[in-house]
Amino acid sequence: MLADTHVHSQFSSDSQTPAGSQADRAVSLDMPLLCITDHQDFDFPPQYEHSFTFDTDRYFDDMLRLKSAYSGRIPIRIGVELGLMPHLKERLEDYTESYPFDYVIGSVHIVRDMDPYYSNFYEGRTETEAYREYFQCVYDNLKVHSCFDALGHLDYVVRYGPHKNQNYSYEQYRDLIDPILELLIQKQIALECNTAGLKYGLGTIHPLPTILTRYRQLGGELITLGSDAHKPEHLGYGFAEAAKIIKACGFTEYAVFEKRRPVFYPL
Ligand SMILES: [Zn+2]
Ligand SMILES: [Zn+2]
Numbered sequence: 001m002l003a004d005t006h007v008h009s010q011f012s013s014d015s016q017t018p019a020g021s022q023a024d025r026a027v028s029l030d031m032p033l034l035c036i037t038d039h040q041d042f043d044f045p046p047q048y049e050h051s052f053t054f055d056t057d058r059y060f061d062d063m064l065r066l067k068s069a070y071s072g073r074i075p076i077r078i079g080v081e082l083g084l085m086p087h088l089k090e091r092l093e094d095y096t097e098s099y100p101f102d103y104v105i106g107s108v109h110i111v112r113d114m115d116p117y118y119s120n121f122y123e124g125r126t127e128t129e130a131y132r133e134y135f136q137c138v139y140d141n142l143k144v145h146s147c148f149d150a151l152g153h154l155d156y157v158v159r160y161g162p163h164k165n166q167n168y169s170y171e172q173y174r175d176l177i178d179p180i181l182e183l184l185i186q187k188q189i190a191l192e193c194n195t196a197g198l199k200y201g202l203g204t205i206h207p208l209p210t211i212l213t214r215y216r217q218l219g220g221e222l223i224t225l226g227s228d229a230h231k232p233e234h235l236g237y238g239f240a241e242a243a244k245i246i247k248a249c250g251f252t253e254y255a256v257f258e259k260r261r262p263v264f265y266p267l
Pocket of ligand 2: 006008081228
């Protein structure tokens with residue numbers, strides 16, 4: 001089993017799972033390592049009445065306890081999934097410099113004060129227009145931010161559009177996706193392979209294999225792997241299938257971050 005490096009626990013407001021339950025599951029799946037990455041979304045729009053933030057001092061207390069409780073059974077890494085918004089640049093830089101995270105995922109969950117998870121993001125326009133706006137927003141964030149190690153679920157938006165990924169292809173959005181891939185390579189930020197797409201019934205991982213292939217063609221070598229599990233039963237979800245897909249796109253290894261530096265594991 002491959003290491004899961006995108007995992008939520010009860011520090012995320014959309015998960016009730018104790019981190020220890022994720023660690024137990026990782027041990028039973030024989031994972032070489034587990035990285036917990038709870039949601040830290042500063043300035044989440046108040047209309048959604050979700051906070052998506054956690055107390056980081058308490059988080060480190062708990063995670064360090066977990067780490068020592070499981071030492072000898074599985075190495076635990078302490079990560080975070082940061083919600084990117086352009087105006088948060090200084091705040092996110094200060095935050096990531098203030099705590100000794102192993103791994104920081106940067107994810108775009110909010111576009112113009114809206115979460116594409118909710119249908120109001122698609123109202124009054126075509127799905128293509130909504131998807132284009134999402135990719136443009138990913139690029140705008142990537143231009144501003146450099147304080148994270150991997151870009152989470154690049155095509156997150158296609159989980160939730162009215163027709164999900166039925167009409168979605170890389171070619172259609174090439175003009176927006178290529179600059180994202182080029183900027184990732186230039187900034188040495190990894191591209192995350194997120195298997196939640198399989199869980200959401202999209203039939204494939206995030207991002208599309210055609211996007212992974214394109215990233216490889218452009219010289220991209222740095223990928224990470226995560227299930228985005230909010231429950232233990234989703235830990236390592238679809239990893240065998242994901243490994244086949246990723247290898248077919250030209251990759252032989254994936255990175256796991258320790259103290260913000262990549263360590264490579266075979267796929
Ligand atoms: Zn996310
Ligand atoms: Zn996540």
